[in-house]
Structure formats: structure tokens, C-alpha cells
Amino acid sequence: MLTLMEAIEARRSIRRYTERPLDAATAGELKALVDECNREAPLSLSLLLDEPQGFSSLMGRVNFRGVRNYLALVGDKDADLQEACGYYGEKVVLRATQLGVASCWFGSFFLGFKKDAITIGPQEKLLIVIALGHGAEEGRPHKSKPLESLYHTAGVEDAPEWFLQGVRAARLAPTARNQQKFLFVLAEGRVTAQVVGGGAFSRMDLGIVRYHFEMASGVQVST
Numbered sequence: 001m002l003t004l005m006e007a008i009e010a011r012r013s014i015r016r017y018t019e020r021p022l023d024a025a026t027a028g029e030l031k032a033l034v035d036e037c038n039r040e041a042p043l044s045l046s047l048l049l050d051e052p053q054g055f056s057s058l059m060g061r062v063n064f065r066g067v068r069n070y071l072a073l074v075g076d077k078d079a080d081l082q083e084a085c086g087y088y089g090e091k092v093v094l095r096a097t098q099l100g101v102a103s104c105w106f107g108s109f110f111l112g113f114k115k116d117a118i119t120i121g122p123q124e125k126l127l128i129v130i131a132l133g134h135g136a137e138e139g140r141p142h143k144s145k146p147l148e149s150l151y152h153t154a155g156v157e158d159a160p161e162w163f164l165q166g167v168r169a170a171r172l173a174p175t176a177r178n179q180q181k182f183l184f185v186l187a188e189g190r191v192t193a194q195v196v197g198g199g200a201f202s203r204m205d206l207g208i209v210r211y212h213f214e215m216a217s218g219v220q221v222s223t
């Protein structure tokens, strides 16, 4: 199994999948992690396995093919859950990567995703979907903004190695349309992360990059 750092480096968004199902041990590990997230997170995560209907109605409208498994994140429609969604979704994505399971965040579900298999309460809404499965393509590393444009250190001449390690890991993270609209700030020994500019899903992205930073640096980030 890949280490978490190896998974951060190896992960790519994969949009085409083979028909091979997840084996029982892999599915069991992912289910256990999803249960753990459901105990901690202010939203609910559901792992749908062998459920090809959701994505099938999107044929021709998106470049995803053969998606038979996915994670659906659902939460209170009036709450601001974007960041938590990013944080917990990426926790599952990286564990999947460690287990050899490919993934891709999917924010375009408004184009006609079939939600019938997902439990959504009357006060809830679907926040995001993440496709999972065995990849039928390799994927490529994404283009990135220069590292220096993604952080700022106040009153510190040389950014410490642990901080740079965190920013490097954040730079490898998936963001919607690869927008990378985030900034990590080190000031008075504390790390904060913020959205720069904004755009659709930028707060969800912030949760994703925060998870990468924390795992790579071992240091907690406030937002």
C-alpha cells in the first residue's frame, strides 16, 4: 500500500473507468473510513458501489465514462459545509489512492446526475460527488502555479521546511478547474489558509488543500 505522501504525489483525476469492481477487502476499508468520517464530520458521506445509474444519464454531457462507484456528500442545505466537504472528501480520495483506487471530484452533477440511489433528507442537499474505481486511463500531473505564489510568510525570512512541505502537498491537490485559488500564511508560528479571488467551489478546494497541508506537515491549519 502507498504511504499517504506517495498517494499525494501519485493521485490524478481519472474520468474513465474499467468494469472491474472493487474487491471486498478494498471496499471494506473504504466503508470503514467513510463510517469514521460520518462520526466526525458535520455532513454525511455515502459510498455507492456498483451503482452505474448516477453517471449514466450524463452521457455526452461530461467526459466521464464507466463510473460504477462513487462517494456522495450530503448535508444541511442552509449550512456552510463547503470546507468540511473538501476536507473529508479528500481524506477518502487519498485513502482510495493508497489502495490503488482512482478517483475524480465531480461538481457538474447539476447537468443531470441521477440522485435516486442517494439518501437526501428534506432539509438536505447533495454537495458533491466523487467518482471511484479502477482507471482505464493514466491521467497526467496538473499544471501548477509557482510555489511562491501559494504562500506568504510574515516576519519570517526563510520559510521553514515543514511549512514548504505542506504547501508543496497542497499544490498537488485537486481543485475545481485546477484553479488553485488558495494562500497559506505563516505568521507568529501559526498557519492559516485562505481563498484568493474565489470562484465556484473555492471553499471546497480550501478544505481539500488544508487536508493535504496538514498530512504533509503534521501541523494544523486554521481558516
Ligand SMILES: Cc1cc2nc3c(=O)[nH]c(=O)nc-3n(C[C@H](O)[C@H](O)[C@H](O)COP(=O)(O)O)c2cc1C
Pocket (backbone or CB within 6 Å): 011, 012, 013, 014, 015, 063, 104, 105, 106, 107, 108, 109, 128, 139, 140, 141, 142, 172, 173, 174, 175, 176, 177, 178, 201, 204, 205, 208
Ligand atoms: C470541487 C471539485 C469539483 C470538480 N468538478 C469536476 C467536474 O465537474 N468535471 C471534471 O471533469 N473534473 C472536475 N474536477 C477535477 C479537476 O478538474 C481536477 O482536480 C484539476 O483539473 C486538477 O487535476 P488533477 O486532479 O488531475 O490533479 C473537480 C475538482 C474539484 C476539487
